[in-house]
Amino acid sequence: MPFRLRFIPLLLCLAATASGVERVVLKQDGERHTVTGRLLVTAEDGGMLIVGPDGKLWNPSPEDIISHEHDDEPMQALSAEEQGRQLLAELPDGFEIHHTQHYVICYNTSRGYAQWCGSLFERLYKAFNNFWSRRGFRLHDSEFPLVALVFGDQKSYADYVRRELTGGAGSIVGCYSLRSNRMMMYDLTGVETLRRPGDRRANPAQIEQMLSRPEAEHMVATVVHEATHQIAFNCGLQTRYADMPLWFSEGLAIYFETPDLNSTKGWRTIGAVNHGRLATFREYQRKSRPADSLTTLLASDDRMRDSEQAVNAYAEAWALNYFLLRQRPKQYLAYVKRLSEKTPLIWDDAEGRLREFRQAFGDLQALDADFVKQTNKLR
Numbered sequence: 171m172p173f174r175l176r177f178i179p180l181l182l183c184l185a186a187t188a189s190g191v192e193r194v195v196l197k198q199d200g201e202r203h204t205v206t207g208r209l210l211v212t213a214e215d216g217g218m219l220i221v222g223p224d225g226k227l228w229n230p231s232p233e234d235i236i237s238h239e240h241d242d243e244p245m246q247a248l249s250a251e252e253q254g255r256q257l258l259a260e261l262p263d264g265f266e267i268h269h270t271q272h273y274v275i276c277y278n279t280s281r282g283y284a285q286w287c288g289s290l291f292e293r294l295y296k297a298f299n300n301f302w303s304r305r306g307f308r309l310h311d312s313e314f315p316l317v318a319l320v321f322g323d324q325k326s327y328a329d330y331v332r333r334e335l336t337g338g339a340g341s342i343v344g345c346y347s348l349r350s351n352r353m354m355m356y357d358l359t360g361v362e363t364l365r366r367p368g369d370r371r372a373n374p375a376q377i378e379q380m381l382s383r384p385e386a387e388h389m390v391a392t393v394v395h396e397a398t399h400q401i402a403f404n405c406g407l408q409t410r411y412a413d414m415p416l417w418f419s420e421g422l423a424i425y426f427e428t429p430d431l432n433s434t435k436g437w438r439t440i441g442a443v444n445h446g447r448l449a450t451f452r453e454y455q456r457k458s459r460p461a462d463s464l465t466t467l468l469a470s471d472d473r474m475r476d477s478e479q480a481v482n483a484y485a486e487a488w489a490l491n492y493f494l495l496r497q498r499p500k501q502y503l504a505y506v507k508r509l510s511e512k513t514p515l516i517w518d519d520a521e522g523r524l525r526e527f528r529q530a531f532g533d534l535q536a537l538d539a540d541f542v543k544q545t546n547k548l549r
Contacts, residue, residue, distance in 0.1 A: 225314035225351035277320035279357040312404035327356035395427040412512035416474040421487030450485035469520035505530035
């Protein structure tokens, strides 16, 4: 499912990565905040984009700002221990912290489940970095410890996400917030449809056994999907609040998410054929795919965000990323590098997006014909 944006857009933005720390007192949604962080972008109208030491983004408009001071001392990101203490102070009683090499996992479910999550995330983190390194795109470690909030049940998770993301979580089992830089989910082993008589969830081995079942496939895939977003936006592949086409962001996350039910850990494979998405795309081709389908997918995010079109759009986005990674790897890498350099809060229009894609991959009509031909060969 898509990550969500929640910010006040600025009309004209200028790149202005500054040294030092900004101290800004602002008022948003009726609440007063004191924000300390590094200035990423300034705007002609006086608005700002600031990243705090915890990785959270603040995007005040000029009318939000009460006062603003600058300090030449560089910002220091919170350590994993500091991040953990901040999370425990913010959340209700009952939460604990589990640390891994790159993650701070704050949970109020079993420690075994937190350990299972940490193991999954670290395998994905390593695999993601190796995947791009082998293709000539060297990522960097995240500046901030990667935060995952793991709730013991679906209701407490949904209540929290409703405050974090506009529109709430719906039926999504996990999500990633561009604004807070946090991933949020709940304990899947508590889902009744996954539990069988005698099931226990006391240790990672038992948890792995439960989540390797076919009925857990979609849920595990969603967790990997959202974790992929978080890594991509923290390790240099993508930039938060920059113009990242949704077909690319979501299609790539689907490329990484495909579960491996032959693995007791529920996931280990990158780039396996996603047979569910493939079947949807073929059905879309057979019944209703118009001649300009590729163009509309590339030109805007509208189809990806439209509930009536999203299923087909997501399937096409996965298929397009799969095709380009295998059939146009050098062009795809150049395109991804160009996306990774985009400045936050500057948005391309439809023609700009299409022009950028054509510069990387050439004529759309010819590419679309090959795309459909190669995708039809997949099994």
